[in-house]
Amino acid sequence: MGILNNTVSETQIKLKDRIWLYFIALLILFLLVVPSLVVIPMSFSDSQYLEFPPKNYSTRWYENYFYSIDWLQATWTSVKVGVLTIFLATPLGIMAAYGLVNSNSRLRSILFPIMISPMMVPVILVAIGLFYFYVQFGMVNSILGLVLGHSLIAMPLVLIIVLSALNNYDMNQEKVARSLGASRLRAFFEITLPQIKFSIISASLISFLTSFDEVIISLFVSGGDNSTITRSMFLALRDQIDPTIAAISTILIIISSVFLILTQTFGSPKD
Amino acid sequence: MATKTILNKEHINKIELDQLDRKERYTLFGLTVPYLALVLGLIIIPIGWLFYMSFIGRDETLSLENYERIWNSKAYFRIFKTTFQISILTTLICVLLGYPLTYFMSQLSNRWANICLIGVLIPFWTSLLVRTYAWLVLLQKKGLINSLAIDWGLWSEPIKFVHNTSGTLIGMVHIMLPFLILPLYANMRTIDKDCLKAAANLGATPTRAFWTVFFPLSLPGLFAGLLIVFVLCLGFYVTPALLGGGKVIMAAMKISDNIELYFSWGAASALGVVLLVVTMIILFIASKLVSIDQLGNRS
Numbered sequence A: 001m002g003i004l005n006n007t008v009s010e011t012q013i014k015l016k017d018r019i020w021l022y023f024i025a026l027l028i029l030f031l032l033v034v035p036s037l038v039v040i041p042m043s044f045s046d047s048q049y050l051e052f053p054p055k056n057y058s059t060r061w062y063e064n065y066f067y068s069i070d071w072l073q074a075t076w077t078s079v080k081v082g083v084l085t086i087f088l089a090t091p092l093g094i095m096a097a098y099g100l101v102n103s104n105s106r107l108r109s110i111l112f113p114i115m116i117s118p119m120m121v122p123v124i125l126v127a128i129g130l131f132y133f134y135v136q137f138g139m140v141n142s143i144l145g146l147v148l149g150h151s152l153i154a155m156p157l158v159l160i161i162v163l164s165a166l167n168n169y170d171m172n173q174e175k176v177a178r179s180l181g182a183s184r185l186r187a188f189f190e191i192t193l194p195q196i197k198f199s200i201i202s203a204s205l206i207s208f209l210t211s212f213d214e215v216i217i218s219l220f221v222s223g224g225d226n227s228t229i230t231r232s233m234f235l236a237l238r239d240q241i242d243p244t245i246a247a248i249s250t251i252l253i254i255i256s257s258v259f260l261i262l263t264q265t266f267g268s269p270k271d
Numbered sequence B: 001m002a003t004k005t006i007l008n009k010e011h012i013n014k015i016e017l018d019q020l021d022r023k024e025r026y027t028l029f030g031l032t033v034p035y036l037a038l039v040l041g042l043i044i045i046p047i048g049w050l051f052y053m054s055f056i057g058r059d060e061t062l063s064l065e066n067y068e069r070i071w072n073s074k075a076y077f078r079i080f081k082t083t084f085q086i087s088i089l090t091t092l093i094c095v096l097l098g099y100p101l102t103y104f105m106s107q108l109s110n111r112w113a114n115i116c117l118i119g120v121l122i123p124f125w126t127s128l129l130v131r132t133y134a135w136l137v138l139l140q141k142k143g144l145i146n147s148l149a150i151d152w153g154l155w156s157e158p159i160k161f162v163h164n165t166s167g168t169l170i171g172m173v174h175i176m177l178p179f180l181i182l183p184l185y186a187n188m189r190t191i192d193k194d195c196l197k198a199a200a201n202l203g204a205t206p207t208r209a210f211w212t213v214f215f216p217l218s219l220p221g222l223f224a225g226l227l228i229v230f231v232l233c234l235g236f237y238v239t240p241a242l243l244g245g246g247k248v249i250m251a252a253m254k255i256s257d258n259i260e261l262y263f264s265w266g267a268a269s270a271l272g273v274v275l276l277v278v279t280m281i282i283l284f285i286a287s288k289l290v291s292i293d294q295l296g297n298r299s
Helices: A015-037 A039-043 A060-066 A069-102 A105-115 A123-137 A143-167 A172-179 A184-195 A197-213 A216-221 A229-239 A244-266 B002-053 B065-072 B074-107 B110-125 B128-139 B144-151 B165-189 B193-201 B206-234 B238-243 B251-260 B265-289
Strands: none
Touching: A015 A039, A015 B074, A015 B110, A015 B128, A015 B165, A039 A244, A039 B128, A060 A069, A060 A244, A069 A105, A069 A143, A069 A197, A069 A229, A069 B002, A105 A143, A105 B002, A123 A143, A123 A216, A123 B002, A123 B251, A123 B265, A143 A197, A143 A216, A143 B002, A172 A184, A184 A197, A197 A229, A197 A244, A216 A229, A229 A244, A229 B128, A229 B238, A244 B110, A244 B128, B002 B265, B065 B074, B065 B265, B074 B110, B074 B165, B074 B206, B074 B251, B110 B165, B128 B144, B128 B165, B128 B238, B165 B206, B165 B238, B193 B206, B206 B265, B238 B251, B251 B265
């Protein structure tokens, strides 16, 4: 058992003294990753009950999903709202981050807490506040209402990501461009933007996922033809356990994983 | 005479520069306006209105009726008790599970640490509903956990894990754990390993070096993670609603019931104001302890 006497840290701790830590850490990592994956085999089960492991396999729950107008419409609503959220939350977040980075520190310390307040206020309060507001303006069950609500919670994430990119960026480069005659706008688009584009890509992917996975605001302000997929799933889970949810969950896991891989590959230029 | 003109010119120059400076400041502030308008219109005004509603009684006049009811009612007391109990327990379990894992990750080489980090990010980016559903499948009476445990002889009768407190706790810990790990990991990566080498060099055992050097240095990250988890738990809705099976009623669920079932805006907003005030106090304490943008940073 020579391997147990290998040192595993710079302070000469031996593997045998640390093996318990490896064991516990890997167990916790296992508990984090694996439970969600259980829905994948479940979705191919032939049974109506949630037996695990399934006795017979079939794709009937996927057929259920793809032949259901309600589910497809809900999915389409979620995709539409997610894409529109990217187009609202990302530009507003970038503009605000740019304004904040270049303004003086006193103004920044006042504005920043207000700007990230959508993240601090419990979502249930944001949801009922929006619901009340939308009732007054006839915006309940509208796509616009959903996009505004989802942008509200996606913007702080865009702001934080772009802000940290701009903090690591030397604004003097823009000054150089402007001293050579470029307008501020041109300096931003030609000098700054290309250098922070990876953060902007991550920020927009994260905006989409935030919107696509959002449950509580959707629960309150969407409905009818504009019900989102998360709203329909929540209601289905509360009322009865339909294995179609397992099929939809599998599809959602695939979508999230694709987005995670995209942010990891396109969102970070280094490492 | 000549010097005076020069002074004058400098003066004019200064006025122009000041004007440009001001124009620049207004332009930069203008860039933040659309964002601020959205936050003001969709968060600050509606919540201000909720605040107002919470002071309106049944007879449409100003009163403290809603708050009195919360204060005097046993049902509301139980809801607050449940909310705090579940939040404290979830936070505690997250610390007990999250700290060793994050410590382990901080000791690995960059390559392995990044692989583990993806393991933390996968559940983080998986839909909340999917994860809650997965636990519903795993924990039910005929679920995988009960059948494995019975096969292995751990217990003989199926144990009911879902639709009660234990199910809610398991689901919430699983969802909250990444929120603890990510800020803690960011903090642990910045701890200078030379400090531990110095401690070892001076004769500290690894255990002592950990407790007297590493652990105190990791406290800011731990507090950041712990507070964000606690605050998120206080306002949590989806998982207790689905895994609690109506037996675990937390503040957010009561707010939603008040509106959806009873159309009672006064009661809902009073409860909302209490929840908001508690959250803000905790976040205020947090902002004194750690830099504010560390809270809630998702990536």
